[in-house]
Amino acid sequence: MTFDYDLFVIGAGSGGVRAARVSAAHGARVAIAEEHKVGGTCVIRGCVPKKLLVYGAHFAEDLADARRFGWDVPKCDFHWPTLRDNVLNEVDRLEGLYSENLERHAVEIIRQRATVKGANSIALADGRTVTAKTILIASGATPVVPDFPGAEHGITSNEAFHLEALPKRVVIAGAGYIANEFAGIFHEFGAKVTLVNRSDVILRGYDETIRDRLLTISMMKGIEFRFHASFERVTRNDDGSLHIEMSNCDPVDADLLMFAIGRKPNTEGLGLETAGVELDDKGAIVVDSDNRSTCPSIYAVGDVTNRVQLTPVAIREGQAFADSVFGDKPTKVDYENIPSAVFSHPPLAGVGMTEGQARNRLGTVKIYTADFRPMKNVLAGRNERALYKMIVDGQTDEVVGIHMIGPDAPEILQAAAIAVKARLRKEQFDEVVALHPTMAEELVLMK
Template identity: 45%
Template sequence: MTFDYDLFVIGGGSGGVRAARVAAGETGAKVALAEEDRYGGTCVIRGCVPKKLMVFASEFPAMAEEARAYGWDMPTGAFDWGGFKTKLHAELDRLEGIYRNILKNNGVESFDARARVLDAHTVELSTGERKTAKHILLAMGGRPVKPGIPGEELAITSNDIFHLDKLPGSILILGGGYIACEFAGVLNGLGVAVTQFYRGAQILRGFDGEARGLVSEEMIQSGIDLHLGTNILSMERDASGGIRVKASNGTERVFDQVMFATGRVPNSDDMGLQEVGVKLGRNGKVLVDEYSQTAVPSVYAIGDVTDRVNLTPVAIREGMAFVETVFKGNPTPVDHDLIPTAIFTQPEMGTVGMSEEDARDQGPIEVYCSSFRPMRSLFAGSDARVMMKLIVCAETRKVLGCHIVAPGAGEMIQLAGIAVKMGATKEDFDRTVAVHPTMAEEIVTMKAPVRRA
C-alpha cells in the first residue's frame, strides 16, 4: 500500500516537533505534522518558558531588598505588568517562529488544523482533508482541568495567567502541586496578596517529605497565606465584583481572582482513538508499551498524552526513542529511571531519584541531610534556610536520591543527576573535593548520617 507520508505527527509541542524533525532530517522520511493551536506546545506557549520568565521577574524585589542590605541604594519601584506581558508574548512569538522554521527547514509539511484518527493509517484534518501515513504519532499533550466546584467558571487556570489584562490585588490559588506552588511564589513576588488552599496535609505530594516541608515553611515566611487541609466548597460573584469563596475550613472570603491548579489530563478526547482500537487508561491517557507503541501497531504516542512522566525533556527523549525504534531500526525503550527535575518554587527544589519515604520501603538506608542559612542571605539578615539531602542504600552505598532546596537548585540538580544516574556511591561523593564557599559543597561534606531506616 502506498501512503501519503511515512509519518504523520499529531501535535506541535516539544515531543512531536522533535520526532518529526529527526525523522525527516536524519532518516529522509516523508513527514507531516498537524497542530490546531500554537507550535511549541504547553512548554513554550503556556508552561515552562513563560513561567520561568515570570519567576525571573518576580525575584527582583527580593534582590533589591538584599542589595540594600549589601550597601546599595536600590529602590524597588513599581512593576509594569503591561510592559512585561508585551515583551513576554513577543518572546513566545519568536520561539513559535523557530519551531515552525525547524519543521520547514527539515522538510516537514505542517498543517494548522486539528487532526483526528480515522483508521490505523489515516487522519482527517478539520479542513476536511484526509491523509494517510505508514505510522501515526500521537503527541497532543495535556490540559488543565477544573475540579467540578459550584461557580468554577469564575476561576482561571495556568493557561490564562499569562493573558491577564492586569495583575489582581489578591488571588486564591487552589492546589498543592508544582504548578500551584510555583505560581504562588511568582505572584507573591510580583506584589499580589496570595492565598493558597490545598486539601492535603502537605504541598508537593510525591516529593521528599523533608524537602517539601522546608519549601512550605519558606513560602509561608515569604508572605504566602497557605492553608493545608482546606478546599473550596463554592464560589460566586460578589457585589463588589470580586469572587466570594466558601471554604471547607468554615471561612468566607472575597478575592479579586481565583486560579485552579488542580491537575491536568491528556488531550485524547474526540480523537477517534478508541474507535480504531487504541486503548485509553485513567483520565484518557493513551496506553503504550516501553517503545511508546499503542495497541494499534502503526500508532505510537509520546509526551503528556501518555501521562507517564509529564516533563518536556522526557517528551523529547520519548520522541527520539520513537525515531530510533521505528525509522533507524534500533529498538530503543524509553528510559524513565532517575530523571532529575526542578520545581521553580521560591526557594527552588531540585530532585533526582527516590524520596526518603520511597527508599525506606525498598530496604535499609542512611539519610544525610544538612539545613542551614546560606552566606548570602545570612549576611543580609534573612532567616531563609536551604537544604541538601542524600538518600543512600546501606548495603550497596549507592546514592538513591538527592534533594536540594535552595536558590539555583535546578542548576545544581542537573549536575548531581549525572552522578546519581551513573550509580555513584556515597564514597564517590565523599572523594570529591568541595568547592568553597558554596551552598552545594554540603553535598560532598556530609560525613555522618542524621538517621538510618
C-alpha cells in the same frame, strides 16, 4: 497500499516536534498538525514563559537584598504589562524558531486540528482526509477544571500569562508544582496569596523533609494555606471580585481564582476509538515500552500517555520513537532517576528515591543532610535556610537520592543527577575537593 505520508504527527509540542524532525532526517515523509501554536505547552504556555515570570519575580527580593550589599536602590514599582508583553513576545520568537526548524527538515506543518479516522487515516478540520503509514499522537495534556457552582469564574495556568492586570488577592486551588510556583510568582509581585488543598500535603511525591521546608518558608513569607478544604461555590461580588466558599474554612474574597489541580491527557474527541486505541481510566493512551498503542500503526509520546509529564521526557520519547521506527536504531527510554525541579521561591529539586521510598525498598539507609543559611542570605539579613539531603543505601554505600531546596537548587541538582544516575557511592562524593565558597560544596561535605 500507498500513503500520503510515512508519518503523521498530531500535536507540535516538545515530543511531537522532536519525533517529526528526527523522522524526517531519517528520510521519512512527515506532516505535523497543530491547532494552536507550534511549540506546545512547554514553550507556549508552560515551562518557558513561567520560568521567565519566575526570573521577574526574583527581582523583588534581589532589589531589597541589594541595599544590604551597599547599593542605593530607590523604591521600585513593578509594571506587569511590561513583563507580560516581553514574555509573550519571547514565546512568539520561539514559536518561529520551532516552525523554521521543522520546515528546514522538510516537515509539512498543518496549522489546524487533526483527528484519527481509522488506523491509517487522519481527518483535518478543513474537511480533507489524508493517510499515513504511521500515526503519532503527541497532543499533550490540559489543565483540569473542577466541577462546582461558579467554577467558570476561575482560570488555569494557560490564561495566567495573559492577564490584563495583576490581581491583588489570589486564591490558587492545588498544592502541586504549578500551584506552588505561581504562588511564589504572585506573592513576589505583591499579591496576597492563599493556596487551597483537599489534603494537608503539598508537592506529593517529593521528599517530605524538603517539601516541609518549602511550606515553612512560604508561610514565613506570608503565603497562606487552607488544608482539608474543598470548593463549594464561587460568586462574583458587586465590585467584580470573587466570593469563594469552601468546606472546613471561612469564605475568602479574591480578585483571581486559579486552578492548578492537575493535568489530563488531551485525548477527548481525537477519534482514537475508530482505530481501537485503548485508553486508561484517566484518558491516557496506553502504550508499550516502544511507545506503540493497541493499534499497531499508532504510537504516542509525551503527556498524552501520562507516564512522566516532563518536557525532557517527551523529547526523549520522541527521539526514541523516530530512531526505532524510521532510523533502524531500536531505542527505549530509561525512566529511572529522572531529575525534577519546582521553581518555587526558593526553588527545590530532586533525583532518585526519597527517604520514604528508600526505607520501603531498601530497608537499611543512611541519611546525610546539610542545613545552612546561604552566604548571600546571611549578609542580606534574610532568615531563610537551604536544606540538602542525600539518601544512601546502607548496604552498598550507593547514593540513591539527592534532594535540595535553596537558591539555584535546580542548577546544582542537574550535575548531581549525573552522579546518581552513574550509581556513585557516598565515598566518591567525599573524595571530591569542595569548591569554596559555594552552596554546592555542601554536596561533598555532608556527614
